[in-house]
Amino acid sequence: MFKSNEETKAANEEMKATNEETKAASEEAKAANERMKATNEEKKAARKRLKVVYDMAIILALAVLVTIVSIRYVNPHSEIVATVNGENITKDELYQAMLTEGGRQVLDRLITNRLILQEGERLGITVTEEEIDAEIQNIIKTNFYGMAESFYQALEQYGLTEKALKNDLKTEIVLRKIVQEQINIIDEEAREYFTTNQEYFNIPEQVEARHILVDTREEAEEVIGLLNNGNDFAELAKEYSKDPVSAEQGGNLGFFQRGEMVPEFEEVAFNLAINQPSDPVETTYGFHIIEVLDRKASQEVTFEEVEEKVKEAMTEELIMERMNEQANLLREQASIEYKLE
Numbered sequence: 001m002f003k004s005n006e007e008t009k010a011a012n013e014e015m016k017a018t019n020e021e022t023k024a025a026s027e028e029a030k031a032a033n034e035r036m037k038a039t040n041e042e043k044k045a046a047r048k049r050l051k052v053v054y055d056m057a058i059i060l061a062l063a064v065l066v067t068i069v070s071i072r073y074v075n076p077h078s079e080i081v082a083t084v085n086g087e088n089i090t091k092d093e094l095y096q097a098m099l100t101e102g103g104r105q106v107l108d109r110l111i112t113n114r115l116i117l118q119e120g121e122r123l124g125i126t127v128t129e130e131e132i133d134a135e136i137q138n139i140i141k142t143n144f145y146g147m148a149e150s151f152y153q154a155l156e157q158y159g160l161t162e163k164a165l166k167n168d169l170k171t172e173i174v175l176r177k178i179v180q181e182q183i184n185i186i187d188e189e190a191r192e193y194f195t196t197n198q199e200y201f202n203i204p205e206q207v208e209a210r211h212i213l214v215d216t217r218e219e220a221e222e223v224i225g226l227l228n229n230g231n232d233f234a235e236l237a238k239e240y241s242k243d244p245v246s247a248e249q250g251g252n253l254g255f256f257q258r259g260e261m262v263p264e265f266e267e268v269a270f271n272l273a274i275n276q277p278s279d280p281v282e283t284t285y286g287f288h289i290i291e292v293l294d295r296k297a298s299q300e301v302t303f304e305e306v307e308e309k310v311k312e313a314m315t316e317e318l319i320m321e322r323m324n325e326q327a328n329l330l331r332e333q334a335s336i337e338y339k340l341e
Contacts, residue, residue, distance in 0.1 A: 113171045115330040120174035127173045135169050145262055148245045179322045185311050194303045194310045201306045203299040209269050210251035212289045213243040220280035220287040227277050
């Protein structure tokens, strides 16, 4: 009726082994979840890097194109572009050298762009000036921490005009629309995506802040002195800040979350009391005086609350993944004849 000591001991050992197996299985499941989370983080980071690289590639490729094309217009009254110890280097020598080093890649880009525009015209796709301007603002926010001045300095550095960049961005937007028309996301896919990536849709802590950006610490101290004497922050931003976009808004940057500003800036902003101007904060852009106007606590959301955002995020990821595929497909289906000498 009762188990012997040996049987009890054996049963206890078996139960202990079972518990160990259960614990091990639980640890493995936890580890698997962590690996999946890490994989999703890597994918998201990779897609973000791809977007940044793609944006900068547009600028760099366009710079090469502009340089090569402009060679044909170097002083039309002279074929000489330089002299070396009395020996001439001609415009044609320079042009041919640049064609040899990068001409084929530039030509391929021109061909691809033409194919994209042709396909867009066939599908009746249009692009508005507002869409192009929005894309430029996105590039400024993503690649230049929202600093429009740095963006325009980059254009100047590469010898680009905003008009030339807009033409190239128009082609990118057409390609995005071509790909987007091929994407159809069903609710089950969106819900599964949300479950895996919910932390990206939860509303993070945010602050609303304004700033005044100046070149030197001395200027920053001067502005702080004016604030301490009762001068209005917004008016000082309009007068002193070298960030022209926010200066027009009295220095207001709106609400932002961690990761959107340079680390030195956000470290202060997220630890600053409301309506309390900061000491000078040095970043690569200069010296900032920061004032936090409002805060929003983090908030967990449900799928129903962010369903449209989930589908938009999925669509954006798929577009970035398929744009090159679509461009390559257009090339494969086209009749292309090279006549580059």
